[in-house]
Amino acid sequence: MSDITRLGFLGLGNMGAAIALRLVHPGSTLHVFDPSPEAVRPLVEAGAIAHASPRAVAEAATVVMACLPNSAVCESVLFGEDGVAAGKAVRTYIEMSTLGPTVVASNAKRLDAAKIASIDAPVSGGPAAAHAGTLSIMLSGNDDVVATTMPWLTLIAKKICRLGEQPGQAQAMKLVNNIMLAANMAVASEALTIGAKAGLDADAMIEVIRSSTGNSAAADILARFAICGAFDFGAHISIVAKDVELAIDEAKALDVPVPVLNEARSLWHDAIEQGLGGDDFTSILKIVEARGGATVRGAPRR
Template sequence: MSANIADIGFIGLGQMGAPMAERLFGPDVRLHVFDPRPEAVAEFTARGAIGHASARAVADAAAIVFACLPSGKVSEAVAADAAEGRAVRVYAEMSTIGRATVEAIAARMAARGIAMVDAPISGGPAGARAGTLAMLAAGDPAAVAALRPWQLRIGARVFVLGETPGQAQVMKLVNNLVFAANMVSTCEALVMGAKAGLDADTMVAMLNAGTGRSMVSERVMETMLAGEFRFGAAMAILDKDVSLGIAEAGAMKVPMWTLEQAARVWRLATVAEGPEQDISTVIRMMEGWAGVEVRRRAE
């Protein structure tokens, strides 16, 4: 390998993974990729990346390997394969899979002399495309430092949560629980306002000028008002994250009165709207209950 070219691996080229991996392209990087979907790999090899047939093959070629995967079960299987790689020295798990699963992966990697960095992200598909993601990190300080410049290519800011893998998972779950609760409370309140005859655009503008302001009112509601429902995250993913957060709280004996109610709403919405539907469609379920729509008035 040239002293001026880094071999970087990326496993998982899905809705979040693909736009993040794209940001690693550059004259100083030889990008190695794997995804079980050949068409996803082909999009990257067409641009100069090196495609591989397995996670282990990526880990045989790259010293730093990122993984962005849909579930804990998939993450564990992929990590088991990548741990056999000859070149990998730092393995960055970007998936939101909970503390226990990350700890198990870290132990497997440590047994092979590989430093595992717990490195989830926040900001959604739009943030991944724009390079504005919040990047989290927890793990061995040297490994975290080695990962940092690559994280900053992908996102805007790195938050170091500690030296133990699993700590970044907890922070990511804290973030997603807050977002999930904001989402359902904002939608419920706006449905009530619409039922009373209030204009949807005026309600959202007032929220954004007052104490009700949040990422939901600023960004997510824009697609809802237009009836487009394209925030970019699937119901099943947020439902999974909320369930992980509630389970984590339960393991620590932390009461979650409000968030357990929010979790029930997300479970209902996942069933009612469908697991692959955009999370912004949660408002349609509430609109159906109330018999009213929260939409921008036709001009």
Template sequence: MSSAADPRSGLTTLGFVGLGAMGAPMVRRLLGAGHRVLVHDLNAVAVAAAVSAGAEGRGSPAAVAMEAQVVLVSLPTPDVVRAVALGAGGLAEGGALQVYVDLSTTGAQVAVQVAAGLAARGVVALDAPVSGGVAGAEAGTLSVMAAGDPAAFERVRPVLQAIGSNTVLVGEKVGLGQTLKLVNNLLAATTWAAACEALAMGAKAGLDPELMVGVINKSSGRSFPTERFAAGPVLTRRFDFGFRMELMAKDMRLALQEAEALGLVMPTSRAAQMLYGLAMAGGGGKGDVTKLARVTEGWAEVEIAASRRNEG
């Protein structure tokens, strides 16, 4: 099976709702793969940028789903996902829609609710959250953790492979993709909190931060956060990984809510969550997740910054 074809060009027609930091580069990857892409976002500037890259703008999610049999969404919160999928003017009102693919991180409960709502309209839903950051979206190297109907997954697999080099069906139960993404992000967030404390400790003791991070990243303490958060954005003071603090905090909250529903105690992760709470309380929610280091820098009265000895 294939998704709807544009009679003018024969290219596969896709819908895409949500043109934020992750959605915009994913749309560019889909356009580069030869797809006709119909897009919608509340941000007119984002829509204009996508149109300039070759996409076609539409005035609502419903308008997108009136033409595209396969629609992907990349949205910031569970409430927005529910509204786009099932609300007034939402995807459920589009008569062409057959397969809905949610690339957002919303939690298993919302994935199940949305899938049930769309099933009543004859639409198959896949939850397929992604990991790899903006750089991965730009390069098409994301991990895509899909869950749901295997036939629907096979139908959209070539589409997902345009954005993700590691595209996997993790289970047939809707929501399992969300659970795996939350497990992944909880681990990354907790590891980053511990790294911020450890790096501030080393800097306070007098270690050169650049040397310290370099050694760690060749030793047993290395992790994605030390390699991709500390080694670049923090040492350079650019704080530009490209993922907002409030979104990481949201993912932690969703993960811990799911853990609680499973009857699990997560003391280490809950302790790490406190550090994000302090950063958020200090007004850092809209800032990059790498700015979490500023909390522990403030306590230690140090900066985890690269040496300036080679400047000039």
């Protein structure tokens, strides 16, 4: 499998837990931490060893992966008093969170000072793909370091795209992907609401879209998780809104005007202002429906 037999994982939310479960593997030991005992329990039942802090994981594992919600949490996890950087065993840190190029590049330099190599490896595909081991990984980092971790990364991903040797490059790609989805979710929700108010059947609209030029990942996600009434993709509105803000900050730093993205941002920002940050991100359709005075619902999921 790999010379790495002591692996760590930090952050057991919807995505992190699904990824970590796939890393429980014969012949190796998975060490985990999350502040929520409920999040840790299924991993322990599967065979992982729970620890009281990120530092404790980094004292036990030579490679530590993390899937964290934002840069503030990551700062504490890496560089707090009980953070990864203080661990004596860890040699490689794999960042699977979406934090933006600037933060990840800076963190990599700080970890390097502690003699810990960094791999930038944000993921895409959602919790279902994480459970199935069919995620896409955007990857940047030193080739030799990456090579040592590939046997583990292939357990969780169907597609691994190498984007360079510098941590931060994969983050840039992740933002490119995520803002395309965020903007497309907004306009797809508006388009479907227009159609519904014009009297079109929701399932009929999806049938046409799927065989026409308007098809997109956003339309497919809305069809499978929202129009059926489930709203259960598994990612929160707050995560998408955070990624949009990261992308706008990056665009400003690069002096790239993003008027369309700013318009899409207003919808996600309104959702946060309405207290809906914890709702599934497919619920963005409900906000557009309320604005437009129409409901886009098809047959329930079978």
